[in-house]
Amino acid sequence: MREKKRQTDLASVIAAHRVVVCVGSGGVGKTTTAASLALWGALSGRQTAVVTIDPAKRLADCFGIDPTNVQGKPVPPEMFQAYGLHPTGTLTALLIDQPSAWDAAIARYAPTAEIRDRILANRFYQGLSRTFAGSHEYIALDTLASLVQQGTYDLIVVDTPPARQALDFLEAPQRLQRFLDSRARKWFLRPPGGWNILSVMNKTTAFLLRKIEEATGISALAEISDFFTTMQEMFDDFGERFQRVSALLASEDTAFILVSTLEEEVLTEATQFLTDLDRLAIALKAVIFNRTHEEASLSSAKDNVEVTLTQQLSRTLHPPLMSSSHREWLVKNFLAHQTLAHGEAIRFAQFSNSLSSTTPCVRIPIFPAFPGDFSGLINLSSYLFLSPKGRKLRRKHNENSKQ
Amino acid sequence: MPPAIAALLQKRLLFFVGKGGVGKTTVVVSTALAFARQGKKTLLIEFDENTRAARLLGLPPVEKDCREPRSFSPSLSVLSTGGAVALEEYLRLIIPVKPLLRAIVESRAYQYFVAAAPGLKELLTMGKVWYEERKRDPQTEQPLWDILLVDLPATGHSLQYLQMPHAAHEAFGGVVGYESDRILSLLRDAEKTAINFVTTADELAVSETQGAYQQVAQELRLPTGVLFINRLHYALLSTQAINALTAGSSTSQAEQRVVEQILKCGQEEAMLAEAQAVTLQPLEALPLPTIRFPFSPAARFDVSTIEQLSHAVIPLPVKPTANATGKRKKPKPATL
Numbered sequence: 001m002r003e004k005k006r007q008t009d010l011a012s013v014i015a016a017h018r019v020v021v022c023v024g025s026g027g028v029g030k031t032t033t034a035a036s037l038a039l040w041g042a043l044s045g046r047q048t049a050v051v052t053i054d055p056a057k058r059l060a061d062c063f064g065i066d067p068t069n070v071q072g073k074p075v076p077p078e079m080f081q082a083y084g085l086h087p088t089g090t091l092t093a094l095l096i097d098q099p100s101a102w103d104a105a106i107a108r109y110a111p112t113a114e115i116r117d118r119i120l121a122n123r124f125y126q127g128l129s130r131t132f133a134g135s136h137e138y139i140a141l142d143t144l145a146s147l148v149q150q151g152t153y154d155l156i157v158v159d160t161p162p163a164r165q166a167l168d169f170l171e172a173p174q175r176l177q178r179f180l181d182s183r184a185r186k187w188f189l190r191p192p193g194g195w196n197i198l199s200v201m202n203k204t205t206a207f208l209l210r211k212i213e214e215a216t217g218i219s220a221l222a223e224i225s226d227f228f229t230t231m232q233e234m235f236d237d238f239g240e241r242f243q244r245v246s247a248l249l250a251s252e253d254t255a256f257i258l259v260s261t262l263e264e265e266v267l268t269e270a271t272q273f274l275t276d277l278d279r280l281a282i283a284l285k286a287v288i289f290n291r292t293h294e295e296a297s298l299s300s301a302k303d304n305v306e307v308t309l310t311q312q313l314s315r316t317l318h319p320p321l322m323s324s325s326h327r328e329w330l331v332k333n334f335l336a337h338q339t340l341a342h343g344e345a346i347r348f349a350q351f352s353n354s355l356s357s358t359t360p361c362v363r364i365p366i367f368p369a370f371p372g373d374f375s376g377l378i379n380l381s382s383y384l385f386l387s388p389k390g391r392k393l394r395r396k397h398n399e400n401s402k403q
Numbered sequence: 404m405p406p407a408i409a410a411l412l413q414k415r416l417l418f419f420v421g422k423g424g425v426g427k428t429t430v431v432v433s434t435a436l437a438f439a440r441q442g443k444k445t446l447l448i449e450f451d452e453n454t455r456a457a458r459l460l461g462l463p464p465v466e467k468d469c470r471e472p473r474s475f476s477p478s479l480s481v482l483s484t485g486g487a488v489a490l491e492e493y494l495r496l497i498i499p500v501k502p503l504l505r506a507i508v509e510s511r512a513y514q515y516f517v518a519a520a521p522g523l524k525e526l527l528t529m530g531k532v533w534y535e536e537r538k539r540d541p542q543t544e545q546p547l548w549d550i551l552l553v554d555l556p557a558t559g560h561s562l563q564y565l566q567m568p569h570a571a572h573e574a575f576g577g578v579v580g581y582e583s584d585r586i587l588s589l590l591r592d593a594e595k596t597a598i599n600f601v602t603t604a605d606e607l608a609v610s611e612t613q614g615a616y617q618q619v620a621q622e623l624r625l626p627t628g629v630l631f632i633n634r635l636h637y638a639l640l641s642t643q644a645i646n647a648l649t650a651g652s653s654t655s656q657a658e659q660r661v662v663e664q665i666l667k668c669g670q671e672e673a674m675l676a677e678a679q680a681v682t683l684q685p686l687e688a689l690p691l692p693t694i695r696f697p698f699s700p701a702a703r704f705d706v707s708t709i710e711q712l713s714h715a716v717i718p719l720p721v722k723p724t725a726n727a728t729g730k731r732k733k734p735k736p737a738t739l
């Protein structure tokens with residue numbers, strides 16, 4: 001079957017790439033999926049890191065690591081051993097706390113302590129590090145750049161920030177590049193003679209800046225200018241680094257994996273995402289659908305199905321349910337599940353048709369009480385990779401949960 | 404009508420905060436539909452170029468220059484706006500010369516400024532909300548809108564919108580400082596304004612909601628409204644009760660399989676419902692009234708689904724209107 005073939009391929013996608021970027025809308029289980037992919041990497045003998053912005057620190061709990069330790073230590077081997085697993089590789093979670101990650105980046109790039117302190121105290125910088133559209137993306141990218149440079153890991157799984165405009169992540173390097181463009185910078189530098197000198201610049205720009213200044217009050221503009229003046233020396237290093245990440249993302253070393261559900265709204269966004277990727281000439285390497293429902297085949301007649309099934313229940317259930325409302329609920333619930341599963345099946349077919357036939361598409365069934373701990377991640381991993389190793393994993397997981 | 408909703412109906416400006424993916428837009432649109440059914444002139448404002456709310460209501464995509472509210476029904480209009488649009492409009496007030504304005508907006512310096520100025524976009528967008536709240540009918544001088552519902556972006560970002568007037572009030576002088584004062588006093592007016600929270604029974608969403616409440620109520624000291632819990636599963640039987648059931652000895656194997664399937668689905672639903680109840684426990688500590696939205700198993704999610712969901716906000720007064728045909732029915736003012 002084609003679907004079976006697609007599923008086993010996910011393992012080879014992971015095996016063939018050094019960087020795996022998980023993209024998708026918010027709330028689809030992206031963080032957990034990224035962690036499970038990374039877990040698989042460790043089990044396959046890779047030195048694996050998973051980079052994620054994990055505000056709830058849930059992943060940290062999952063891995064049994066100290067969330068305040070951003071440096072990242074490998075998951076202790078005992079965690080694996082508790083589930084009868086003996087990975088030949090390692091798994092390290094790097095959890096990013098956004099504002100402090102920016103501060104760390106500034107500290108890394110600032111040539112002197114004085115410049116560092118001036119930037120950190122700048123209100124424009126403080127605003128930028130917390131509010132600047134895409135600042136999550138920059139920090140994730142910067143972390144990725146450091147990791148690649150270090151060379152400690154041979155598999156890096158990146159969990160991207162949730163985005164409606166999913167391409168924010170991809171376009172972040174170019175945007176930053178543009179933002180840091182020297183000509184742009186010049187506009188914001190404080191002229192030695194004060195703001196009146198603006199007239200020597202492009203007239204429109206000067207006029208605009210004056211008007212904005214009138215409207216906003218001078219303090220805002222002065223701070224922006226101060227920020228750029230201070231940061232000037234740091235820009236070149238910063239920019240070059242992002243250029244390298246940009247090249248890495250576009251290279252053969254990187255696989256983009258879309259994480260989605262089969263909900264209509266989420267899929268609309270996923271479809272948009274495919275179009276955007278196409279525009280950038282980036283091929284999607286796999287798609288993972290979380291929380292899916294499977295349709296049961298109904299042999300009985302479609303007419304009056306609710307009545308038929310309710311009667312069937314009252315005839316066959318053992319022990320019999322005393323209350324008819326309970327039987328009715330069971331049937332209604334089943335039919336609702338069928339409707340949902342049917343809608344999903346149609347959307348799945350449509351969506352997978354728009355993909356290349358070699359792109360693995362994996363459907364993960366809905367887990368009541370979806371992975372909240374390490375065993376949940378192992379379980380998810382076993383569903384993701386339905387290979388012999390995956391089946392073995394699942395067996396181990398089941399044995400464990402029975403104990 | 405739930406008392407919590409009756410209290411919201413007395414206000415003028417409702418903000419909705421929630422993690423990405425919890426169905427915030429669904430909740431806002433349902434609530435807006437429910438309010439419009441009460442005969443309230445309702446304006447739904449979304450800060451998003453994606454215009455998801457407009458899409459859910461089946462309105463065509465916004466044209467680039469469309470800055471005015473669009474009407475969905477006589478009592479419900481939708482305004483899709485964003486920071487870039489708001490800033491441009493604001494500049495139009497300062498620079499009335501059209502060609503000059505266009506030259507500026509198209510200049511690279513402007514593009515950088517929009518991207519770089521911390522919080523200016525957020526502030527001006529809030530300014531636009533303030534402006535819509537102030538709109539009066541030129542003839543009757545009555546407010547143009549009875550109630551405004553604002554669908555804020557995902558939590559982290561939406562708090563910045565709520566925070567910005569406060570920050571700007573401290574940081575900026577000039578016109579912006581003045582504007583932020585006015586916006587801030589509207590935001591803090593508990594008679595008029597309420598910040599509402601949207602969550603699902605998902606661990607991450609729950610912890611984000613706790614954090615958001617903390618920030619809104621304690622740090623920003625803004626008036627709070629209702630906690631909407633979306634996508635709730637419901638089971639009439641417990642997992643234990645279903646576990647005890649078997650398909651029994653039935654006439655055919657096929658029949659037995661169907662019964663097993665029914666039990667399996669019931670079991671799943673019960674497990675979900677029970678897990679959700681546990682996940683939601685931390686939210687019980689919040690002093691917020693709750694409105695619960697059921698999980699909607701609809702095969703297609705469209706305006707009729709949303710209409711169904713809107714009954715979770717305000718239940719229909721008499722019998723539900725005869726079976727949903729899947730066709731859009733124009734919401735009509737309730738006969739009170």
